[in-house]
Amino acid sequence: MDSVPVIVVSGNWPNDSEGVGDLLFNRKDEIRTFEVVSRYGHGPKLLGRFAGGRIEEFINARMLSAADLRETAVSARVAAKLREFHCINIPGDRNVVIWDRMRNWLRQAKSMCTSEDSAEFCLDNIEAEINLMEYELHKERKKQEIGFCHNDLQYGNVMIDEDTNAITIIDYEYASYNPVAYDIANHFCEMAANYHSETPHILDYTLYPGEEERRRFIHNYLSASGKEPKEEDIKQLLDDAEKYTLASHLFWGLWGIISGYVNKIDFDYTEYSRQRFKQYWLQKPKLLSSFSS
Template sequence: METQLHVPTGLPVITKIPIYVEEHKVTEGAMTLIKELRPAWDSSRVKTKFFTDGTTNKLVGLYMEDQPEDTVLVRVYGNKTELIVDRDNELKSFQVLHANGCAPRLYCSFQNGICYEFMPGDALGTQDVRDPALLRLIAREMARIHAIHAHNGCIPKPNLWLKIRQYFSLVATEFTDQASNLRIQQEVPSKAVLEEEMAWMKEHLSTLGSPVVLCHNDLLCKNIIHNSKEGHVRFIDYEYSSYNYQAFDIGNHFNEFAGMVELDYGLYPSREMQMEWLRVYLQAYKTFTNKTEEVSPRELETLYVQVNKFALASHFFWGFWALIQAKYSSIDFDFLGYAVLRFNQYFKTKPALMALQIPE
C-alpha cells in the first residue's frame, strides 16, 4: 500500500538547474533560466508576462515577440510553501500526467521552482464551469486522470488524512499581528473542536467506499484551461495531486464553483447540475477503465452522496491550508478570512449532508 506516485521507467529525467530565484527579482532570475533553456533566443527581445491569479506562487511567462506560442512559464515557489506542498510528488505528478497527455511539458526544475510549457487557452471562471458544454468536458477530463495507473501494481492509499493531519500540526494559533490573533480566537473554531471534527470525518468518510484514484485535488476554476480551437479542457497546477478518494476530487471541484476571491456558496451546483456532471463522469470513467455496462441510477446516487459528503473534508483541507498561508505567505490575500468562510461553510452544511444515505 502506498500514497506515492510511481513514475514509469523510460520517462525523461527532469533537468535540474542549480539556480535560486529571489522572490522580489523574479524577472532577472527567469531571464537567467531562459539563457539555459532557450540559448538561441536574443535576450534583448524576450518579453515577459506576469500571471497574478496564484495564491501560492509567483508565475511569469517568457517569450519572443514573434513566437508567442512558445511561451516558457517560470514558477517561483512561495515563502514556506514546502510546508504544505510535497515538491517531489508534484514533479512526479507532472511527469505522469504529461506522459498520459494530460499535462504540459516540464522543462526543468530549479532550486525554488519549475519551468514548463504554456498551454494555450482560457482559464475558466465561476460562470464557465456551469456552462453545460464545458461542464461535460471537465467531467470527462477528470475521469481520464482518475483512470491513470501510476502505482506500480501496489494498492494506492489516499493521502487525505495524512495531509489534513500534517496541515493541522502546522496551523498557527499565535500571530505576530495582534489583530490576526484576535480574529483567530473569535472566528476560528478551537483546535480541540477541529481535532474532534477531523476524527469524526475520517471515521465516517473512510467507510463510504469511494475508490482511491490519481486525483488533481485542487480543481478551482482558474486551474482549468479551455482550448476552444482544439475543443478540449486541460487541468494545470499539480502541487496537490496525489492518490486520493475519487469523491474528494469531485466534491472539492464542486466547492470551487463558489469562487475564491469573492466566495459565494449560492453558486454551489444544484442536485440537477451535479447529476448531469456525475453521469458524464461515470460514463467516461467506465470507458477509460474498459467497463462496458451502462451507468445505473444506483451508481449515480451513490456517487452523489459520496461526493457531497467528501465536500466537507475539502472545506477542512483548505481551511487549514489558508491558516498556514496566513502566517507565512507574502501574497496579498486575506487567507485568514478565507479560512473562516471555509470552516463556517463546513458547519453550516454538515447536518444536511450527513442526512444523505447511500442507496441499499
C-alpha cells in the same frame, strides 16, 4: 522549415522563499507528479529541467472563468477529463492522503495561531472532526473508488482550447491519491468562488450547484468510461460527493489559516478560512446527521 514551438519557462518558485511550498505541499513530489502526468498525455509536456525550475510546453488555450463552469458543454468536458485524470497510474503506494494531510496542517496551524485565532476556529476540536470524517466517509465505505486526484479543481486550474474545445488540467501541487468523490466534491465547492472579482476571498454558496447540475456532472463523469452508468452508481457517487464537501471545507479552512501567516499575496486568507469553517459547521448536521454534535 518547421516553426520553433513556444514554451514556458518555470524558474524559481515564487512562493518558496515564503515557505509556502514547504508547509503546504512537497515541491519534489509536485515535480515528480508533473513528469508522470506529462507522460500520460495530460497537461503541458515537460520539455526540460534545470536547477530551480523546468521548461514546459506552451498550451494554446485560455483559463476557464467562474462562469464557464456553469456551461453545460464545458462542464461535461471537464467531467470527462477529470475521469481520465483519476485513472492515471502514479508509481508508488495508493494510500489516501487527505486525512493525514489535514492532521499535519492542523498541527502547523495550531503552532502558528494566536490564542485568539485558535479559539475562533475551534482548533482544539478539529482533530476530532477529522477523525469523525475519516471513519464515517472513508473507513466505513469499503467500496468507494480511490483514484489519482487533483484536489484543487477550481476554474483557474482548467484550460480550454477554443479551437478544439480540448480541456487541460494544470497545476498539481496538491495532487495525490484520494477518494474520487472528494475530488468531485471539491470541484462543486469551488463553484462558489470567483477569484477574479473585487473580493476574491468571498464565497457565494448560493452558487453551489443544485442536485440536477451535480447529477449531470456525475453522469458525464461516469459515462466517460464508455458505458452508460447505472442509476445506483450515480446516486451513490452523488451522495458520497455531497458528504465529502465537509472534508473540502476543513481542508481549505486549514490551508487558509496557514497561508494567512506565510503568504504575502493580497488575499484575505483569514476571512476565507472563516467562510469554509462556517460552511462545515452549517452542513455537518445535514450530511452527517447521526454524528452531529
